[in-house]
Amino acid sequence: MSLNTRRRGAELEVAILDAAWAVLIESGYTGFTFEAIAARAGTSRPVLYRRWPQRDDLLVATLRRHWAAKPIPVPDTGSLRDDAIGFLRNVDQGRTGLMTLISAQLVEYFRATGTNFRELRDSMRPPGQPTGFATIVQRAVARGELADVVRSPRVIDLPFDLFRNEMLMTMRPVTADWITETIDVVWLPLLHTT
Structure with a gap:
């Protein structure tokens, strides 16, 4: 991905949370790793760690977007x-x-x-x-x-x-x-x- 097309901010966060959801559905919590999510989102693990220091923080953010956001x-x-x-x-x-x-x-x-x-x-x-x-x-x-x-x-x-x-x-x-x-x-x- 070139610097001109790099995702940032909300766009990147949505891509990460969508990737995290896909990983959770396919692999469960055991496969819900920073490595798997970063690879699926086309980004790096440090990008995920900056937003969500713990895996459970990322899990809660993922569930909020894909589950709780639809009351x-x-x-x-x-x-x-x-x-x-x-x-x-x-x-x-x-x-x-x-x-x-x-x-x-x-x-x-x-x-x-x-x-x-x-x-x-x-x-x-x-x-x-x-x-x-x-x-x-x-x-x-x-x-x-x-x-x-x-x-x-x-x-x-x-x-x-x-x-x-x-x-x-x-x-x-x-x-x-x-x-x-x-x-x-x-x-x-x-x-x-x-």
Whole structure:
């Protein structure tokens, strides 16, 4: 590459993060090395080190660009139940394949760092931004559908956690019946008792 066509700034960063994403998808965390990413991006390792001193810094930047930057729409239908069902359907349509792949490719990352999917997901969210289900619950409280009481984040986000578990166990899209049953039989009664 000549000096006249050398990529710089944002253009170079996008090329690196796109290359890093390709390496992660193809080789998982084990193959997610500065060497592999630099070669794929057509740049040098020192260029990567200047921007991301640690491999995990580059991983988080890559996931932010290719995963967290595409938020899942949170419906606002005026109904707690309909919002929750709609949100899980949006998750199913937008992320099932990606979540399965990323979860499998990051097993070594979770093992090496002692972290988990929830912690990684939370690190992707801008500070102070609620989860999709927290937004749904906040709206329901504001409408008077739910009592204004303190609820555990585990209770609030339970449908998403159960969804992820179902998706990973079956390795296929979650059914509409499963979504409805989870909201109606598990989550809504739990919300009303807390």
